[in-house]
Amino acid sequence: MNKPKVVVLGAGYGGLMTVTRLVKKIGINEADITLVNKHNYHYETTWMHEASAGTLHHDRCRYPIKDVINTSRVRFVQDTVKNINKEEKKVVLGTGEIAYDYLVVALGAVPETFGISGLKEYAFSISNIDSSRQLREHMEYQFATYNTEAEKRPERLTIVVGGAGFTGIEFLGELANRIPELCREYDIDRQQVRLICVEAAPSVLPGFDPELVDYAVNYLEGKGVEFKIGTAVKECTPDGIFVGKDDQTEEIKAGTVVWAAGVRGNPVIEESGFENMRGRVKVKPDLRVDSFDDIFVIGDCSLVINEEIDRPYPPTAQISMQQGETCATNIAALIHGKETETFKFDNKGSVASLGEHDAIGVALGKKMTGTSASMMKKIIDNRSLYLIGGPGLVLKKGKFKFF
Amino acid sequence: MNKPKVVVLGAGYGGLMTVTRLVKKIGINEADITLVNKHNYHYETTWMHEASAGTLHHDRCRYPIKDVINTSRVRFVQDTVKNINKEEKKVVLGTGEIAYDYLVVALGAVPETFGISGLKEYAFSISNIDSSRQLREHMEYQFATYNTEAEKRPERLTIVVGGAGFTGIEFLGELANRIPELCREYDIDRQQVRLICVEAAPSVLPGFDPELVDYAVNYLEGKGVEFKIGTAVKECTPDGIFVGKDDQTEEIKAGTVVWAAGVRGNPVIEESGFENMRGRVKVKPDLRVDSFDDIFVIGDCSLVINEEIDRPYPPTAQISMQQGETCATNIAALIHGKETETFKFDNKGSVASLGEHDAIGVALGKKMTGTSASMMKKIIDNRSLYLIGGPGLVLKKGKFKFF
Numbered sequence: 001m002n003k004p005k006v007v008v009l010g011a012g013y014g015g016l017m018t019v020t021r022l023v024k025k026i027g028i029n030e031a032d033i034t035l036v037n038k039h040n041y042h043y044e045t046t047w048m049h050e051a052s053a054g055t056l057h058h059d060r061c062r063y064p065i066k067d068v069i070n071t072s073r074v075r076f077v078q079d080t081v082k083n084i085n086k087e088e089k090k091v092v093l094g095t096g097e098i099a100y101d102y103l104v105v106a107l108g109a110v111p112e113t114f115g116i117s118g119l120k121e122y123a124f125s126i127s128n129i130d131s132s133r134q135l136r137e138h139m140e141y142q143f144a145t146y147n148t149e150a151e152k153r154p155e156r157l158t159i160v161v162g163g164a165g166f167t168g169i170e171f172l173g174e175l176a177n178r179i180p181e182l183c184r185e186y187d188i189d190r191q192q193v194r195l196i197c198v199e200a201a202p203s204v205l206p207g208f209d210p211e212l213v214d215y216a217v218n219y220l221e222g223k224g225v226e227f228k229i230g231t232a233v234k235e236c237t238p239d240g241i242f243v244g245k246d247d248q249t250e251e252i253k254a255g256t257v258v259w260a261a262g263v264r265g266n267p268v269i270e271e272s273g274f275e276n277m278r279g280r281v282k283v284k285p286d287l288r289v290d291s292f293d294d295i296f297v298i299g300d301c302s303l304v305i306n307e308e309i310d311r312p313y314p315p316t317a318q319i320s321m322q323q324g325e326t327c328a329t330n331i332a333a334l335i336h337g338k339e340t341e342t343f344k345f346d347n348k349g350s351v352a353s354l355g356e357h358d359a360i361g362v363a364l365g366k367k368m369t370g371t372s373a374s375m376m377k378k379i380i381d382n383r384s385l386y387l388i389g390g391p392g393l394v395l396k397k398g399k400f401k402f403f
Numbered sequence: 404m405n406k407p408k409v410v411v412l413g414a415g416y417g418g419l420m421t422v423t424r425l426v427k428k429i430g431i432n433e434a435d436i437t438l439v440n441k442h443n444y445h446y447e448t449t450w451m452h453e454a455s456a457g458t459l460h461h462d463r464c465r466y467p468i469k470d471v472i473n474t475s476r477v478r479f480v481q482d483t484v485k486n487i488n489k490e491e492k493k494v495v496l497g498t499g500e501i502a503y504d505y506l507v508v509a510l511g512a513v514p515e516t517f518g519i520s521g522l523k524e525y526a527f528s529i530s531n532i533d534s535s536r537q538l539r540e541h542m543e544y545q546f547a548t549y550n551t552e553a554e555k556r557p558e559r560l561t562i563v564v565g566g567a568g569f570t571g572i573e574f575l576g577e578l579a580n581r582i583p584e585l586c587r588e589y590d591i592d593r594q595q596v597r598l599i600c601v602e603a604a605p606s607v608l609p610g611f612d613p614e615l616v617d618y619a620v621n622y623l624e625g626k627g628v629e630f631k632i633g634t635a636v637k638e639c640t641p642d643g644i645f646v647g648k649d650d651q652t653e654e655i656k657a658g659t660v661v662w663a664a665g666v667r668g669n670p671v672i673e674e675s676g677f678e679n680m681r682g683r684v685k686v687k688p689d690l691r692v693d694s695f696d697d698i699f700v701i702g703d704c705s706l707v708i709n710e711e712i713d714r715p716y717p718p719t720a721q722i723s724m725q726q727g728e729t730c731a732t733n734i735a736a737l738i739h740g741k742e743t744e745t746f747k748f749d750n751k752g753s754v755a756s757l758g759e760h761d762a763i764g765v766a767l768g769k770k771m772t773g774t775s776a777s778m779m780k781k782i783i784d785n786r787s788l789y790l791i792g793g794p795g796l797v798l799k800k801g802k803f804k805f806f
Contacts, residue, residue, distance in 0.1 A: 130551045133589065137540065137547035144540035148533045186536065 004031050004335060007091060007100035009081050009268075011037035011065050012045060013317045014299030015106035016388045017324025018331075023073045025332035033074045034098060036091070040065055040078050042388075043129045044397075045108070046317045047381065049167060051132035052124075052258075053174030054140070054182075055356065058133050063397055068389040081107060084272040086292050102294050102331050105281075106324070109263035109300035109315055112278060118236035119162075123259040126167055135258060142255040143186040155253035157193040160241055162233045163261030164199035165206065166352055169216060171260060172197055173354035176223035195225045196252060198243055200232040200261070205352065207314070212360040215369045219354050233261075263315060265301040277303060280312070286330050286340035287323055296330070298323035304345065317384055319345055351377045407434050409734060410494060410503035412484050412671075414440035414468050415448060416720045417702030418509035419791045420727025421734075426476045428735035437478045437501060439494070443468055445791075446532045447800075448511070449720045450784065452570060454535035455527075455661075456577030457543070457585075458759065461536050466800055471792040484510060487675040489695050505697050505734050508684075509727070512666035512703035512718060515681060521639035522565075526662040529570055538661060545658040546589040558656035560596040563644055565636045566664030567602035568609065569755055572619055574663060575600055576757035579626035598628045599655060601646055603635040603664070608755065610717070615763040618772045622757050636664075666718060668704040680706060683715070689733050689743035690726055699733070701726035707748060720787060722748050754780045 006022065008015050019035050043062040050056035065076055080094040090099045111127055113119040124135040142156040159175065161168045175195055183190045197204075197220075204227065205213050217227060231245040240254035265279025274281045274289065280303040281289055287302065289295045299320035303312045313319055323343060330340040351361030351373055359373035368376055378399040385393045409425065411418050422438050446465040453459035468479055483497035493502045514530055516522040527538040545559040562578065564571045578598055586593045600607075600623075607630065608616050620630060634648040643657040668682025677684045677692065683706040684692055690705065692698045702723035706715045716722055726746060733743040754764030754776055762776035771779055781802040788796045 134544070134547045134551045137544040141537070141540040141544045144537045148537045 003029065004101040005099060006031050006033045006102045006104070006331060007098055008033070008035045008104040008106060009084075009091065010106035010108055010266075010299070011035055011039075011042050012106060012108045012299060012320065013384065013388075014320035014324040014327070015104065016042055016065075016068060017321045018104050018106065018298070018327045019069055019074055020388060021325050021328035022331055023070050025328055026335055028073065030335055031102075031331075034077055034100075035065070035069060035074050036077045036079055036081060036093065036098065037065060038078070038080050039129075040076075041129075042068070044381070044384065045128070046384070048126045048128065048132045049171040049353075050174050051129065052126045052135045052171060053178045054136040055174045055178050058129050058136075060397060061132075062129055063389070063393065068393060081268050082271075084268065084274075084295075086272065086274075086295065089294065100294070102334065103296065104327055104331070105269070105295065105297045105301055106299045106320070107266035107268055107301050109265055109279070110267065111259055112262040112264040113259060114262075116233055116235065119233070119257075119259050122236045122238055123162065123257040126171055126258065126260055127263075135256075139256050140182065143182045143188060146192075147187055153255075154192055154194075155240065156255040157188065158196065158240070158252070158254040159194070159256040159258065160196045160198060160252055160254040162198050162241070162257065162259045164197050164201070164204040164227065164229065165261065166350075168197060168199070168258075168260040169205055169220070170353050171258065172220055172225050173352075173358070174356075176220060176225060177355040179224075190224075193224075194254075196228060196254070197225055198228045198231050198233055198241070198252075200230070202230050204229065208350075208352070208360070209362065209367060212362075212367060212369065216352065216354060216360050219358060223355075263300060269297075269301050280315075283343075285342040287327050287343050288330075288340070296327045298327050304343065306345070313345055316350070318348060318350075321384065321387060322346060351380055353377045406432065407504040407738060408502060409434050409436045409505045409507070410501055411436070411438045411507040411509060412487075412494065413509035413511055413669075413702070414438055414442075414445050415509060415511045415702060415723065416787065416791075417723035417727040417730070418507065419445055419468075419471060420724045421507050421509065421699075421701070421730045422472055422477055423791060424728050424731035425734055426473050428731055429738055431476065433738055434505075434734075435478070436476060437480055438468070438472060439480045439482055439484060439496065439501065440468060441481070441483050442532075443479075443481050444532075445471070447784070447787065448531070449787070451529045451531065451535045452574040452756075453577050454532065455529045455538045455574060456581045457539040458577045458581050461532050461539075463800060464535075465532055466792070466796065471796060484671050487671065487677075487698075489675065489677075489698065492697065503697070505737065506699065507730055507734070508672070508698065508700045508704055509702045509723070510669035510671055510704050512668055512682070513670065514662055515665040515667040516662060517665075519636055519638065522636070522660075522662050525639045525641055526565065526660040529574055529661065529663055530666075538659075542659050543585065546585045546591060549595075550590055556658075557595055557597075558643065559658040560591065561599065561643070561655070561657040562597070562659040562661065563599045563601060563655055563657040565601050565644070565660065565662045567600050567604070567607040567630065567632070568664065569753075571600060571602070571661075571663040572608055572623070573756050574661065575623050575628050576755075576761070577759075579623060579628060580758040582627075593627070596627075597657075599631060599657070600628055601631045601634050601636055601644070601655075603633070605633050607632065611753075611755070611763070612765065612770055615765075615770060615772065619755065619757060619763050622761060626758075666703060672700075672704050683718075686746075688745040690730050690746050691733075691743070699730045701730050707746065709748070716748055719753070721751060721753075724787065724790060725749060754783055756780045 041062040047061040051058040083092040111125045125131045234242040234244045269279045281297045282303045287296045300315040326343040349363035353359045359377045382398045444465040450464040454461040486495040514528045528534045637645040637647045672682045684700040685706045690699045703718040729746040752766035756762045762780045785801045
């Protein structure tokens, strides 16, 4: 028995797509498949803005990995990846090592703080289940504390979101709905609460149609969000942030600072000596790595150029899942001694939610706002569940109402 | 028109009983009645251990004052009491003053920290709605943060309760039920969590029957509570507490320290120059104050001697409500030019809950444990609602299950 060992690192969108598709493309005795993940659950990265705001419970945003993999075909190892030894073809884990013949690196992203002082220490992030529920509880604690203090500190009720990209805007949309609930819960006047969005770029939601951007900004401003555009975060402190615009520096005191201004690839990429740009590896057309024909990199750790504009595609769940599918096809091809195929991103559009009942975006080639965009967003969210776990998972974790 | 002005300070158990009984004992034109309270709601002080643990939502523990007073007979003023000017017969409020002919001081208690360093700054308390929901959220935040840290800090999951009296024990009973829920919510192993009760006195629940005390201690130890009896809290720090026993000092690192080892009367008592012991005024048999025949003090600010043992009755909701009734009778008597009557405490017993389904205590002259004690506890809780707000309030806020 000398079956090739396929090791998949990460059970995010890319890793799970690879594994679930691979078992359909190869025979039972054609490979040993191992999936390694830090947690025993998969979480919906693209739903973390809701878990963070407290509008959707974090348990609704995750499911056990064993529920979606065929455990008779895939061995699941719960462990942390420390390093990839490309020469010796093995992965160093928190406890032990694992050898591979084919490796899929699908380890996702971490927040990119661009070296801004204090962000790592004092800002919260929307990255994962752990960070999201911590952020949710931190904000609740600020609200719960406000009325216990004889001398009121209104900055406890100020929330600064750094970044007006996809995550920042979606988070603000949820917060706009959540804040009135928190005010009721803790006997606080809504007028005391400030939601501030700071963005260094000259506009909100870069890459989105300007008409849609206007819709989003108007909607959020109507819900009390203050935008500070073209304004850079200079420093984060325990008391808030310092921002700069046109040589002017201003301190914004805030009980909560959330950093949502970008991501970089998992640090394992850099620590393992892959050539990379911000932790992302520029992969070959078939998703393999230059000089290492046995390693695929997909998802947020990979970098694929959009040739139309000669810039990398932004890291999204959509591209990760499509890469997972191609990656499975190509591993099967290698096992079967066939040619690998070229990955082609089929952009189905992009919809950003603005709370539960509104959204903006482009899908099916159409610009959308309001209820139809919001429904489309839920369809997209349910589609990820469907692609990985089938209709059963949609029924369990899907977003829909019976009434 | 020269109607006497009756001013009642505080809408706790004592104040609300006074007001609701007084309107029944005097005619419409016999007095102007004003009730002053910091919040527009009454809260069930004796339920705060549940709100603090998170086993009962704080909104279930409070109701609007206007729901239980006759607003055509009683003027409600939402304000803070700063000082009582006994000579000029007026009360200084946060905004303005109010004159009285008869004054009822029913301002309740605050935690007694016995001058122990750091308790005021770093320990949480179970005193009121504000402090209870802050404590609840603080503990949640500690649990939510635990898994976000690469280097785990088990002390985040250590909760120290200072005081094994009524409040401390009831809080531990609720926590014992709440902790497994928090562990599930935040993916934490129950074994990582420590619940420690520190008590300087030589026993738990002083004044309770030793058999009942043993029952409570066994029950709580079975749920994982560690008791450190005869051990004094020496100091509270941001990292935990220092305790002392037999000349040995020990540091207990803890993410949460709760101080539940006693109360003193509202500081307004001392600041207004009343003769007092720990903020409590030793009242005359008819609940009035020596040398000030127009002032009644009831509830936790008053001190009534139990002549059987020549020691003060402990401050409880039971005695406050009975005092409120006598106080109303005596104000009516003064208005009608009659003799006041002597307050006599009718001790109906005392039941301490141990979570939702267990309790210990004495009621109807019988020692009780387990389910019957737990049912009796709920009857007692509902009785306070009934006495102040009638059957409607019991239906709205009462503790019972329909199934």
